[in-house]
Amino acid sequence: TIYVVTPTYARLVQKAELVRLSQTLSLVPRLHWVVVEDAETPTPLVSALLAASGLRFTHLVALTPKGQRLREGEPGWVRPRGVEQRNRALDWLRGKETAVGGERDPPPEGARGVVYFADDDNTYSRELFEEMRGTRGVSVWPVGLVGGLRFEGPQVQGGQVVGFHTAWEPDRPFPLDMAGFAVSLPLLLSRPGAQFDPTAPRGHLESSLLSHLIDPKDLEPRASNCTRVLVWHTRTEKPKMKQEEQLQRLGRGSDPGIEV
């Protein structure tokens, strides 16, 4: 089973993003979608969407603590997003967290499986999931349209990862995007302390998890020795709502009873 962990938060494009991601995931056999809402309690929109998706899923919630976002003396600091949510999913996989919907039991003792962190706005080729399915430790591949580059990804020689193509701090232990690796479930469960560090410096979030799990030289290259791009770090424009605000002032806004 591939456990796909998706943090998500309420915004205008949320339903669109989750619909197209759920449709992609529905093409993948033996998949379990772990959706973690950045919310205090589950929302009707996400709950209904999951129920209608036809996917095996678990619904969790984890509100990003507001206080953690801004820190004095760190003006350029952008807190990484989705961290509390991904850690909550790790807690659930370890039997330390209760689900609010879907399958509540964590994977049974000794279960095989792979864990992949799939943000709600990226674009995934269905082929990617077959590439990661056989992950023994941590598998890796390139990610398109990320880090100001056409792609970032591991450099492979003789079937081994020998470096990373990236423009930004190439000396990070794992200069990989969140969408560029998957972890075997048994490995993850064998390291109870392995999780994402919400205080990691920018670009070091992935390393904060992976450093607990593996040596960079043991990464398993996938996608034809990391020569094929099967996932893209797309971002969706925030829709403009100027007309909506004008009509709402006139009492003629879009029917709030219609979910978008």
Place this chain on the structure above:
Amino acid sequence: TIYVVTPTYARLVQKAELVRLSQTLSLVPRLHWVVVEDAETPTPLVSALLAASGLRFTHLVALTPKGQRLREGEPGWVRPRGVEQRNRALDWLRGKETAVGGERDPPPEGARGVVYFADDDNTYSRELFEEMRGTRGVSVWPVGLVGGLRFEGPQVQGGQVVGFHTAWEPDRPFPLDMAGFAVSLPLLLSRPGAQFDPTAPRGHLESSLLSHLIDPKDLEPRASNCTRVLVWHTRTEKPKMKQEEQLQRLGRGSDPGIEV
């Protein structure tokens, strides 16, 4: 058969968009994808993607004439996009245009079918296609995140379209987004002159086709009398390539042999 007409043009996110759209379409039975490249000749990227998609498809090309884009004395004018491409697809359906790949023969004489214009960047629920399948003339439904509103769409009373929710020029004959209607193939073929007018004023492109085909009061409401949003006018951010340009100047740009 649903003929889904998609104009597309080369840009960084093109493959990502077409991959996720093709995956959505692969969930829909009895569908034929008519992809029209804004290019002089078919590109290897699109040709390979179509061949690998597993979909029934036809590949066409239609280059947007550069001269048509800017006109003197029309500073705020934004030429609508994808027009030549959609018209080329209509030509193919009418047996007046040769395909460059995929199924070359147009639908056989007397074939039933529905034509839908699906831009490559919107988000489509698989349910939308079942809503449009029974179209007799022109069917309509709401579109999310368009026109500065949460959604635009027809207003329905007693099963009939009696108006349109829109903020912009509500007196247009058909104040509908391209993603908000489908046309029956026999109707389209019975009106050989029906096509999109590339010189139509902004917001009047849809009307330029539909005025040839139907009276607004005969539109067939779908999606629970136009109360469900099953398509979203999403737009994808243009990725920043600052680091790519820097690395390229150093001769260390992303491997151009890897398709993104």
